[in-house]
Amino acid sequence: MKKSMLGIIDVTMYPEELGQLSAHRSPAAIPFAGRYRLIDFIISNMVNSGIQSVAIFPSSSPSRSLMDHLGSGKDWDLNRKRDGLFFFPALSKDGQLSRLDEHRDYFERSQQKYVLVSNCTTVANMDFTPALDRFINQECDLLEITHKGKSAEMYITSLPLLMEIIDNRHKTGYKTIKDASEDEKSPYTRCKYEYDGLLKCIKTINDYYQTSMNLLEKEKWSQLFNEFQPIFTKVKDEPPTKYIDGSHVTNSMIANGCNIEGEVNHSIIFRAVYIGKESTIQNSIVMQKSKIGHNCVLEHVILDKDVVIGDGVVLRGTAEEPLVVKKGSVVENVVASS
Structure with missing residues (x-):
């Protein structure tokens, strides 16, 4: 039937x-x-x-x-x-x-x-x-x-x-x-x-x-997500994520192919994302192939694909109004909040 x-x-x-x-x-x-x-x-x-x-x-x-x-x-x-x-x-x-x-x-x-x-x-x-x-x-x-x-x-x-x-x-x-x-x-x-x-x-x-x-x-x-009724998607072959000395990750989802040098807390990180040293990502979503420089702070932020964040950038949204950065954006030397 x-x-x-x-x-x-x-x-x-x-x-x-x-x-x-x-x-x-x-x-x-x-x-x-x-x-x-x-x-x-x-x-x-x-x-x-x-x-x-x-x-x-x-x-x-x-x-x-x-x-x-x-x-x-x-x-x-x-x-x-x-x-x-x-x-x-x-x-x-x-x-x-x-x-x-x-x-x-x-x-x-x-x-x-x-x-x-x-x-x-x-x-x-x-x-x-x-x-x-x-x-x-x-x-x-x-x-x-x-x-x-x-x-x-x-x-x-x-x-x-x-x-x-x-x-x-x-x-x-x-x-x-x-x-x-x-x-x-x-x-x-x-x-x-x-x-x-x-x-x-x-x-x-x-x-x-x-x-x-x-x-x-x-x-x-x-x-x-369960093994009895799997959710299928297009298969992507990526190497395992690298967690560099000094990195720290808690209660987060990290996809393959990433390089993590900073701190990630309660966030979702897609494939092939780079997070620089001394950067903190919290309550945020970072889509594939985005690059986050050193000494950055992201809170309640959604980064679309291929976003580049320069060193020292601070981006803050709220749980009710997360800050969205559009695909392919280059953000340098700013402090922004929603």
């Missing part, structure tokens, strides 16, 4: 509140938890639930970082002769349903009976099988997955009914699956499935920061 479900990931619908993190990339490609991208979670959840055909609907010009990260889908076991990973750039600006309609031949050729429609920025480790069981047993037309009573922006329906919703969109006025699910006067029978595990829809920079910091708690980390 699990193999009878089709996966759809809508990458065109995302909030603007992600600011600098999505200024030069699709939100689906935002780096997360040291070595992943946000889209890794929904794709891995689908694959772990037995879904073998995943269709991604990016904007008309898919971001290079997203295409490079996903490639053929090999790292998710989706490089298949039959089914697998598909990209369907969306041209229509008239809503999600119109964008799906542009590629209706894909749906008409599909052999799956059911379909899961999801956003691209929900962080969770979830088996969709119980939700599909609920949908089938309750004999509803459209199931909404919720978390703590709020929508997780994931929906299950039958493939024929999805096509009906698409075809009737001009009569109903629906532009998205969400519209059909939330309309109290909807002609479709609706039901819900409440997921009680760790789940967070990343919609703002604060969502991103707080969700990342929460993973430094062992209990929350183990809810998201």
Whole structure:
């Protein structure tokens, strides 16, 4: 039964509140938890639930970082002769349903009976099988997955009914699956499935920061990452991180390929980051290939990829408003705070 479900990931619908993190990339490609991208979670959840055909609907010009990260889908076991990973750039600006309609031949050729429609920025480790069981047993037309009573922006329906919703969109006025699910006067029978595990829809920079910091708690980390339902990502071959004499690291996530000479506390450090002598990184996120000079202080800061911080720079944000430094920035001889 699990193999009878089709996966759809809508990458065109995302909030603007992600600011600098999505200024030069699709939100689906935002780096997360040291070595992943946000889209890794929904794709891995689908694959772990037995879904073998995943269709991604990016904007008309898919971001290079997203295409490079996903490639053929090999790292998710989706490089298949039959089914697998598909990209369907969306041209229509008239809503999600119109964008799906542009590629209706894909749906008409599909052999799956059911379909899961999801956003691209929900962080969770979830088996969709119980939700599909609920949908089938309750004999509803459209199931909404919720978390703590709020929508997780994931929906299950039958493939024929999805096509009906698409075809009737001009009569109903629906532009998205969400519209059909939330309309109290909807002609479709609706039901819900409440997921009680760790789940967070990343919609703002604060969502991103707080969700990342929460993973430094062992209990929350183990809810998201486990050997039975692994989260897959593009494999990167990096040497082990070097901890130079005088360095000190506590309660942090450090990816491969780093050189640590300073102090890191309660922070997430991505691949190939350099941290200079006498520098202190606290409550911060440093993305891949960034370089931090000597005698620096970073507190409640998010450094995007390839940022260079000169010697003696002090950057401070707050837990409520972390300071974001955009990708590729060079920061020298300043003291900044948010």
